Amino acid sequence: MATSPIAQFPGFSGTLLDSDQLRAHPCLKSLQIMVNDAFREGNHDRFPTLDAVSATLGTHGRCIVIFRDTDVDKINPVATAMIKYYNPAVGVDPIGVIHANGRIESEHGYDSEPADLLSITQWEPAAVAILQGDPSLRKLGLAVYCVDQLEIDLMKRLEEARKNQSAVSGAQSRSHTSASSAKVQKLTLWIRAKQHLAPYWERRGYKLVHTKMYPKGIWGSQAELKIVTLKRDMLSSIE
Numbered sequence: 001m002a003t004s005p006i007a008q009f010p011g012f013s014g015t016l017l018d019s020d021q022l023r024a025h026p027c028l029k030s031l032q033i034m035v036n037d038a039f040r041e042g043n044h045d046r047f048p049t050l051d052a053v054s055a056t057l058g059t060h061g062r063c064i065v066i067f068r069d070t071d072v073d074k075i076n077p078v079a080t081a082m083i084k085y086y087n088p089a090v091g092v093d094p095i096g097v098i099h100a101n102g103r104i105e106s107e108h109g110y111d112s113e114p115a116d117l118l119s120i121t122q123w124e125p126a127a128v129a130i131l132q133g134d135p136s137l138r139k140l141g142l143a144v145y146c147v148d149q150l151e152i153d154l155m156k157r158l159e160e161a162r163k164n165q166s167a168v169s170g171a172q173s174r175s176h177t178s179a180s181s182a183k184v185q186k187l188t189l190w191i192r193a194k195q196h197l198a199p200y201w202e203r204r205g206y207k208l209v210h211t212k213m214y215p216k217g218i219w220g221s222q223a224e225l226k227i228v229t230l231k232r233d234m235l236s237s238i239e
Helices: 019-024 028-038 050-055 142-169 195-202
Strands: 012-017 062-068 079-085 122-130 183-194 207-214 225-238
Touching: 012 019, 012 142, 019 028, 019 050, 028 050, 028 079, 028 122, 062 142, 079 142, 122 142, 142 183, 142 225, 183 195, 195 207, 195 225
Parallel strands: 122 183
Antiparallel strands: 012 062, 062 079, 079 122, 183 225, 207 225
């Protein structure tokens, strides 16, 4: 699980991990702490256990982790983000049943994903976080870089899956396919976040589709919490 230097960020390197690779990586505990600190609401942890970190990715999700080059053992990440399956059947409301004490009975969008990667058209960037308490990391663009790289990787994986599918089936002749007649598949990326983060994502092409106020106690909040859901459509070519 080697890291690769990041040209636009000298002194930093990154790696892309699937669920099994993340579970085995020496940075896992530090990653859990970093994300929990970034998403802190009262006593609520975004990832209450180490298993919850890797399990979030499911089968087809990926996590990008950024390190300083001086961290030779790659134990202390400085930035991260994930992309995972989003269940299109849940609509735009991210939270199911809420008990009087604020405990969430069900949280939509974390369902088991389909086995076939190519059948998934709904994805969610999640757990986008920068190491807290280090001013030198602010406004570098590491968070945007992380999400961009996950999108690029997703497109590459979809393209590879299509090639493999075509090679196995042999159903279509390439003589009947041309660049001009190539089809496209629409993918939708979903973001669920606190309301004050909406402008950040809107500047990156996401459109607000839903806003909802949740009671005090949700996700450990000390006051009522307004959550927004945004989405962005993108196209993936199909040969």
